[in-house]
Amino acid sequence: MVEEALHRLKSARDGFRRSIDLTLSLFAPVRRLPEDVLVEIFSLYIQDSGIRRGERTYSLTLSRQHRISSPCFTLSRVCSFWQKVVFSRPAFWSSFSLNTTDLRRESKVMTILSECLSRSANAPLSLYIRPGNVDDSLVQKNAFNLFLEQAGRWECLDLFLPRHNLTSRFISWMQSGEQSPTFSSLRHLALDGHFSLEVTSVFQMLLRSSHLETLSTGNLDVPWSDFCQCDFSSLKKLEILGPSEGSVGQLLSRMPSLEVCNLISSFSGSPGDAQPTNTFYSSSLRRLSIDLENTIPESWQSLRTPHLRPYH
Template sequence: MGIRALVKQVKRTILPSKRTHKQPLATSGAITSEANVPPHRLDSKGLTSSHYPTYSPLESAYQALYTELFAKSRHNDIPDSPVARDRLRAQIAQTLSDLQTCSENTIRSQISRVLKLQESLLAPIRTLPSDVLTEIIQSVLELNNFDGIGYLSWHATKLFGGIFPLTWVCFWWRDQALSHSAFWSHTTVHYDSLHAVPTTEVFAFLTECILRSGVSVPMTVKISLRGDESPPAVITMFMTMLVARAHRWRQAELRFGSLKLIDNLFPFESSPTKFPLLADLTFDYDEVELDSSLQNPILECRPPLQRLKLTQLSESHTDVIASRNLKVLEVGCYIGVSLARLLHVCPCLEFLDLSSFKSIGNPDANQIPCHSSLLSLEIHGDIVNGPWKCVTLPKLTQLRVRLPKLGHPEEPLEEAVELDVQASLNELKEVLKRSGCTLQHVNLFPSSYWSFGWPIAVVAMVVKFFEELPAEAEGCFVIDMPLQEWKEQYLE
């Protein structure tokens, strides 16, 4: 039986329903979270005649049997011999017979619950080897878009995490989930100064989850601090714990309301051994303009990044990302003379996404021309004033152009805006023609304002852009529509 089939069987037989009996992750202390809802306790001492004064002997017997089977299910106490399994099958046959002959709805309901537990104890998934069960749990988490374990400040009294319900299924599943460090190595902390700080109980619980990630498993860390105020002490303690494990970071998403907050979170000296595994980094902040004196402490450590996303990058700071490992780069705003230096220090870059460009002068006479190995480019159509000076892209095969918001289709386009966008598209086309590349796929996207129509000036602009473009005809698209079909629709 394949993994996908086993995952489906998990959902049918084992995974908790809406009325799941939940068990806390923590072994001590009263911790408030999604994982500490106390289980509903049903035992033989509670099943007395005072509680069920009207029960028939058959119903009382099934109540007691339900209590016994429920305890076995939670402890994964399955029949471990052929004789025990045959005995359970005989009990299932008797339960089915009682269900068919019983006419009382309340008793039938109780018999059905018992039957479900009996059949569950014989489910093949309960006998799987530990490594196979771990693979199934991993598949279930992926199917449900598992985003790790974390704290969101608008839910200050609880944590979120898709792994928690899987620890409530039974003690066997619980032990497997708790002992597999990779399930606890994805941590998210989102704090907004407008919301309450986490309680002591939540801090203790998140601390336990971080410790369960072990000492060697690579980690994914997402940190978001919004607001201008410095974070409270408890949030700083969270950050300190995560930064202390920087040598295990493989992927990191760091988002700040102010870049100055990083001074308190990363108080260490730059060292190439600080982030030895970090391959994927997103560094985002709300500030549009940067003080040139502010440095990025993570980039200063020169991690072996393969993907990097930055809100802003200055040409004077490109040395900190100089690497032959870097394959994907996304930059909100690039400040410099041209892209030549950036592409020169990242010679193996394959994908570049550039949203805006701020020119700070003309290229030097001694500017070294850059013949980039770039394969894919995504760019806004309003980037003008020289980003392509001294740049050629001979290997480029994929191009996506996102046009800016140019107003409402029923309103005339401002002449200055039209001229800027047209100049940007012309400049981009010229560098493509100069590079001698042949584009296999070109896709041009408009603003969402044009979903029900295009300004005439923009239609003409798009048509002109594709004229003499060094691209294969069958690879030209506008909003994912083949170019010829788009022309037939808008040039009638």
Template structure:
């Protein structure tokens, strides 16, 4: 059928050709044999048409050649236009200092610079010769470097030589400015001592120039990379030492002893066991302190008494602690704990690995008159041992005059205790309460619903503008909607509302349906500017 359809236009053109006799054209649609006279005419017509085809073909070739010439001419003119437009580009007239600022912003957008030719600053030097010269002439582009070590290597000595050469070349371009170095060796095969020695020497050589230093290695490797602490590190402001062990380990590097670090303001240590008794650190200089663990919810990390260290941190503003079991707990007399006041602390974050008698004593001893943000998280898998955990509530009440942000993550506290505490926090603006499965605090939703009254003394957290809660699918949509509506019609109005539906009941998951119903109920306030996020939680 397709061949027949294609034949019809050709046949029509033949019938319209006046040079083809009618007697011959009538044979086109038949199976008749041409007569001898018609055959002679057909031979003549074929010769004429073949000659005509040659003429037309030659004309087509000339036309194609002319088209190709014009296309080449067009490409040439376009190339000249592009070159002329490039000459008029504003970037050619842009002052060097402006370009330098743009290059610096490229680094900020990329995050921590790495020796990757596809990212800034190395990528910038590949644009043109001028940019390459400018890139290498700007020391500020080369003051920060993140080196990611391979997890494994068949020849660590050679691999380390290459890494050290890259570090040396990169840092040499910083022209003596203070530098920030982040060295990260993820879990994998251990680095032999012979390969660590030259790296330790390189770190020691750069010691006087460090502004920030992060070492993320196994405890064994860290033990070989602390020689720099024995010399003066006058510019060091931030030091982070983190174990990269993939499994819990009682193996720890030696105590940190800083002989001279007059500029140190931030210290972060994350090991498997934090015995701080032999640490020699200028604690009074610190404004930020983080004492955490390298990783595990499957065991109870141990540490010495943090309070003796915190008592020396008189200028601390931010504190992040991991609380587990006490070292030498049987010999430690909890009654000897003395009160500690930290007058400058504004942010306190706690991760709890074990519930011990030390918890209550720790929170009772702390006084934080300027506390603005508090976060506590259950980092253990032993949910049952964390029920009824109220040890931190007295601290919150003592800080009620300044506390603005509160976050509970996987912490189970009875409704009565929670509501009693919240009633004493009138300045609270943001609250995240993600309780564990054992107690989802459904009564908290009704307690936070503002009644139609003008008596501020009877309201619970009247100044909340951000609220993040977790509940089960059994919670009524009406109760949740009533909470949001009451907060959206009062001043200050609720700005952000997050809700996680944690569980479903009776084997039927109704969470998607309830999320849809709740969005429909709150659409009026969403249209008015309220940010709402409703999700299903895995817990």
């Protein structure tokens, strides 16, 4: 009898302590912070905890294990108020790292992706996309189409296509709709992987209505005439390997707003456009980094850079 009474008293004491702790937690300083301060703290946490790829951090990640992870999920589980704050901020749900490798079957992944994308509302989207190696995967295509429907909100795209067949598949996905997608908000584009003549199609589709400010690519082994079809009038930063035709002056003359250039190429100096040998091209470049192999001096003679500062 005494032991039972003692046990009941201890249980009551523990329950009372939990109630006190819960009540005291309501007076914690973090609960008295204004919502805008919480948003700033959450932003820093998301930036620090997201997946870093190149110069960008992605807050939501679809891994090849078909798992979706995000620091937003962690924050939203703390309490109902934090969940309300996190769910009501579209910018927290606007960057996605999508690796669809081995994604073969329908699962909760599509439902979760759709819910997260809907929370981004009308915020500009930042995307890292790596298509999987599975041939004719309807699930991968559906996942891609989910974001392609929001093509007008794509602001940053980091596209990784490690194999030639993935480039063809990506193009077919882009062309599968009744109307060609319009990437009117695209400002930053990074292409990594194997590109040859197919890159012209990728460029034309992505740049049709966009105004790129930064461009980073691997090898652009495309004819000079095809390269000239792309509009680079708004480009401010360029990291590029290729093309091999044309002169440096001709290349940069098509980018009147360019300020920073990291150039790795083997310019032949043989222009695709017939131009007089005494034609000079002026550039707004302020910073230039070059690593050229087997480049003849004539390919540089047409370039004038009156604003250039550091040079190496």
